[in-house]
Amino acid sequence: xxxxxxxxxxxxxxxxxxxxxxxxxxxxxxQSFFWYRQYSGKSPELIMFIYSNxxxxxxxxxxxxxxxxxxxxxxxxxxxxxxxxxxxCAVNVGGGADGLTFGKGTHLIIQP
Amino acid sequence: xxxxxxxxxxxxxxxxxxVTLSCSQTLNHNVMYxxxxxxxxxxxxxxxxxxxxxxxxxxxxxxxxxxxxxxxFCFLDIRSPGLGDAAMYLxxxxxxxxxxxxxxxxxxxxxxxxx
Numbered sequence: 112x113x114x115x116x117x118x119x120x121x122x123x124x125x126x127x128x129x130x131x132x133x134x135x136x137x138x139x140x141x142q143s144f145f146w147y148r149q150y151s152g153k154s155p156e157l158i159m160f161i162y163s164n165x166x167x168x169x170x171x172x173x174x175x176x177x178x179x180x181x182x183x184x185x186x187x188x189x190x191x192x193x194x195x196x197x198x199x200c201a202v203n204v205g206g207g208a209d210g211l212t213f214g215k216g217t218h219l220i221i222q223p
Numbered sequence: 224x225x226x227x228x229x230x231x232x233x234x235x236x237x238x239x240x241x242v243t244l245s246c247s248q249t250l251n252h253n254v255m256y257x258x259x260x261x262x263x264x265x266x267x268x269x270x271x272x273x274x275x276x277x278x279x280x281x282x283x284x285x286x287x288x289x290x291x292x293x294x295x296f297c298f299l300d301i302r303s304p305g306l307g308d309a310a311m312y313l314x315x316x317x318x319x320x321x322x323x324x325x326x327x328x329x330x331x332x333x334x335x336x337x338x
Contacts, residue, residue, distance in 0.1 A: 143325060
């Protein structure tokens with residue numbers, strides 16, 4: 112059974128602070144990992160992807176992967192009210208063209 | 224701009240009345256996916272096409288079918304919608320073979336209401 116777990120929140124963070132979102136996955140053979148942002152009533156938007164252990168930075172976003180612990184995280188620096196959304200963690204278990212297994216998402220609220 | 228387009232954005236159907244949802248893409252991606260997302264739940268993969276090869280998920284009900292007449296278009300057919308099929312239906316595409324890691328890009332979704 113492929114599972115991706117996230118704390119549903121809401122996670123409330125003051126504007127300008129760092130938001131830290133976490134995700135664990137059950138299948139040790141998982142190949143690649145994705146973070147999507149989803150605003151209410153909208154479709155998921157790809158923010159970051161990571162394949163190798165360690166950190167990957169893109170602007171205000173940093174994805175972290177620890178395959179030994181089966182743990183993925185997303186850090187958002189200098190949080191803005193526009194970052195308020197649900198963040199979905201997704202895992203490509205089989206690699207290649209397989210579909211993604213999603214977590215239920217963490218609802219993030221940035222307080223002005 | 225290259226994109227994934229879904230039509231209609233909102234669809235209302237009656238219980239048991241067949242409905243077809245459409246997805247098109249200008250990204251020239253070879254893989255197309257259909258996901259179902261119910262309120263406050265994770266998107267759930269229904270099936271995908273790798274080029275012309277259809278790949279069904281084991282737990283996708285037979286009520287759901289798909290067609291891909293060409294690279295650009297993919298359709299989701301719900302033969303007899305039930306109240307439990309009310310959801311957002313998301314089409315996604317990826318270009319398998321480039322990075323090998325399958326970044327997927329989503330269309331805006333179709334919100335299906337079943338009366």
